[in-house]
Amino acid sequence: MRVVEIRRGWIALGLFSLVACSPGDEPASVHMHGAREGLRHSSSNEEPETTSVEANFHDRATPPRAPGEFDLVTLSTLPDAVSDGDVLVGLRGLSAGDVYSVTRNGIDVTGAFQRVPGGDVQGLVAELAPGENRIAAEAVGPDGRRRAVLRVINHSITGPILSGPHQTPFVCRTREAGLGDPLDADCSIATQYEWFYRPKAGNKYLKLEDPYAPYPSDVTLVPGPGGTNVPLVVRVESSTINRGITRIAVLDDPHARGPAAPFQATRWNHRVYYAYGALCGVGYHQGVNRPETVLDGISGSPVFDFHSMVGVDQRLRKGDIVVHSTLSTFGVQCNPLVSIETTMMVKEHIAEKYGSIAAMIGTGGSGAAVQQYNAINNAPGLLNGALPIASLADVWSTMMTIADCGLLTHYYDTYAPNWEPMKRAHVEGHAPLLGIIPREGICKSWSAPELRSVLDPQRGCDPSVPEAMRYHPVNNPHGVRCTIQDTNVNLLGREPVTGFARRPLDNVGVQYGLAAFNMYLISAAEFLDLNRNIGGFDMDGRYVHERMAMSPEVESILYRTGMVIGRGSLSESPIVDMGLYLDQVPGASIHDAVRPFIVRNRLRSRVGLDGTQSIWRGNAVAPPEAYPILEQWLAPLSALPHGTDRARAIVAAKPAGATDRCVLLVSGTRTEMPENFDTGRGPCSAMYPVGYTPRMVAGMPASDDVVRCQLKPLVRSDYRATFTDAEFDELKAIFPNGVCDYSKRAAQDVEKSLAWPSIGGEAPHAPVGLSYRAARSMPVP
Known part of the structure; x- marks a missing residue:
């Protein structure tokens, strides 16, 4: 176990009540506002040769383009919420004969781009600097030369992006998760890969110590491409994203491709099955999961185990990627913004490292169901659909x-x-x-x-949080207060x-x-x-x-x-x-x-x-x-x-x-x-x-x-049952300021x-909504 104390940054949050907008006000930082207006010109800190449009959160669709126009848009995440130094970018609307070029902060990165089915151009722009970056695209065609410039904001893979300063203290649990000691104060690990096979008998996956050797003779076979049967072998990536331990499982065939060939997700069907975690805890620790969580659907929870019901093995067999993160597990930290933030960062990672995502479907019960409803309501496009069990709103x-x-x-x-x-x-x-x-x-x-x-x-x-850290009104009045409101203090103030x-x-x-x-x-x-x-x-x-x-x-x-x-x-x-x-x-x-x-x-x-x-x-x-x-x-x-x-x-x-x-x-x-x-x-x-x-x-x-x-005065006729005069006088004494008027909101x-509500990262601000900005090209003189 490792305990780390890092930046607190909570004092400024007391200002929320002073700077937060009223329900009818426009929030500050207009470029981050979630309003879905159509075309609008760049703000003063954007390049004059470009125009911004709002992309649809669900499929990145933009308003209709005039002949010759193209859009420059991030495909793997919102442009203000890029993480880990790279982002998948698309050029939409180019004609087949257009000649294009792309730069990152003035450096040519055109070689990373190629045309994809449907005619669009896509590429992974890597080596982004921390903070603001400028991605520019030019295209020359029959209508002349056009240019678009998109500003993106790059954040650390450790976060935060949306949820405000990291919760402190924070207990690292990578060793308990079988991943060794953490590498830094953010409980990071070097990414690890393991391979597992499903034997014909039994209900558990078994680890392949040498994934490139011939598989055991009892390996399960499942339908593959062209009517063939292929071995049921799964690659599990274990990494830390937003400080959470993330497990990503997908079909692979390492023996067939051999150790010299790099992994490619050729058996993936481009669907992601995101298995959220249940319960409701208050954080201050990283949480623990195991490869079994994304293989057999076994969570190890001591209570009613909804995770075992979600059918991760069935989805693996069909070709889905299956995902689980400890920081999108409410039993670890019951914070809706952290859950959205973690899901967003994991989804970006998959899109950039595995390939384009056709659909991401959430699943899980209880606290996991809350997260699905929360994501769909607050972060449109994050989940394409949901299968909650034993829901809570x-x-x-x-x-x-x-x-x-x-x-x-x-x-x-x-x-x-x-x-x-x-x-x-x-x-x-x-x-x-x-x-x-x-x-x-x-x-x-x-x-x-x-x-x-x-x-x-x-x-x-959680038991992993040492007693010496915990609040006591007399013995440790400044200790960690483990309440539901404390785990959401960045938002609540x-x-x-x-x-x-x-x-x-x-x-x-x-x-x-x-x-x-x-x-x-x-x-x-x-x-x-x-x-x-x-x-x-x-x-x-x-x-x-x-x-x-x-x-x-x-x-x-x-x-x-x-x-x-x-x-x-x-x-x-x-x-x-x-x-x-x-x-x-x-x-x-x-x-x-x-x-x-x-x-x-x-x-x-x-x-x-x-x-x-x-x-x-x-x-x-x-x-x-x-x-x-x-x-x-x-x-x-x-x-x-x-x-x-x-x-x-x-x-x-x-x-x-x-x-x-x-x-x-x-x-x-x-x-x-x-x-x-x-x-x-x-x-x-x-x-x-x-x-x-x-x-x-x-x-x-x-x-x-x-x-x-809202309250209303007591009125005797509001009650179908009867009071004596003395009883009604007593009711008025119990409710001297009135009773709830539920006819009003x-x-x-x-x-x-x-x-996409955000209170920022380490420098918090009043809540604003993120937009999906795309850059629309303009003629170059």
Whole structure:
């Protein structure tokens, strides 16, 4: 184990509330703004002989070109987010007879470019300097000489790019991952390669000590090119990208090509299967994975293992690249910006080192599902599609349930130990429709110590973080605070007095158990006692009688940056959500059946359509069965005309197999059938009804996305159940400032969140959205 202390840089983040734009303002640094305008002239620091246009995030398409014009565009990543000193660049619109040249900072690099099928010219521009670089292209054709200049920003492979200063301290874990000691303070390793084969018997890949020697006789054969059978041998690249340990697996045949021939991904089908990691941890360490993670689908997780369900071996056999990174594993660091940043950097690496990517599909369950929804909503084009399992919408609306269930459990234990399970279920919202009493209440799972620990700065640390580093209010008040807000402090900022990370939790005005009271399932006395004593958690995760309050500035950050999803690009990539029914499984029941429908209701309320998401429910749903259907769904979306309404195009392209369905395994027989979940009249709706969250019981809309409500005065006629005069006076005393008005959106809500939100690297700034700038050629005098 190695512990490194590096740059902190957090003091400036306290300025976020002072410099952040209001929802209606234009952000600073206009060249980084995510607005999708058409043609615009260069800003003053760009070359006068070029013009910028906005490329589509999904396929890099640009507005129509006039005769003779061409575009210069980065293909492997956004031009402001290049990493590791190289970037794949394309020249689009050249005629067959045009003579072209390309320079990097004035140095000729034309030799790296060639024409590709379709007529475009592509090349890998290497040896970029740190920071800003200038890539220029000239072409001479029948219409004369034209020139385009594109500015790109190159960052270190260690990051950061989007997520602000690196988290410190940071425990290196390369040795535990079998990769030796780290080479530097960023926990880097020299890239390593290993080869594995799949024997005909058994369910594990075995390592080839000499990959160029004849393979063992029991190697599995799989279909290859031209109807041949080829050995199932996989090359695993292990490297560090954005400080995360990254494993990339792809089919290879080293014995056939021999040690003298360089590796080429000739057996790759140009699809990437990105296996995100589950859970929710607070970081301060690198995390550990193994080659098995991208071979057998074995994660080594001690809890319900969704990773084993994603079917990585099936995708390897079909020719996909399979990827896993410890820094796109929420169980290591539950930070949405770090996840997007890591995925972006890994995708760039694959595009530049392996070849062009036809589609990248995300998969994984729980925290891995959160990352997929987060990526699709906030980083359009990063994932082409997703196969989440046991979904949760996003970190901060999910944290409402963790806090609420923790408070409700405390209330039952302290004030209402005699409340029977069904009464509790009505208040929690998780089981009123089930008609049965669960083996354990779902709120009991939600308030489990391992989940609640993300609110406790002393208990939230991974075991790899030494005790001596950890916060203690008396013995080590300046130690590492292991909370969910601390792992997101770059975005959230710090409290000015305590220096603690600002926490996005608020239950001011929330009427817990409101629907249960209005349905006469709890009495007025019980409703009043519950809301009088529900309380909150202080910044050290301890119960206090006061409720929790969020600042308007923090609320604004959550909505503006898309950390509460639904206001971004959520409808721009097809999703098949694997709604595995877990409501009756102790511990795993936090993945209650309502969660995919929360996302669906956000699509309905924000986009006006929900057909870009398909939900497969039941007890036998898993990504391997859905992948071919998602593949079919993606096929017509690869080359949409510029300006197409992408969400409606996705709905129009939806194949019959992608409709909502119920998937059941009964007595060993697997049955699939379409189901309209809106009607509540199918087998899954009957067997596995959908409940609510505690906030929905308190009046929250089904989108479950009002993290800080607006308040309204108490009005007696708002309640279907009755109060005595004394009881209503007591209710007014409990809520002196009013109660939540869920007929209104949150005060700081926005119509559109930032696309590709960024707070920068080691020099942080207020959140802005990155754009996909391309350079359009102009005539050269």
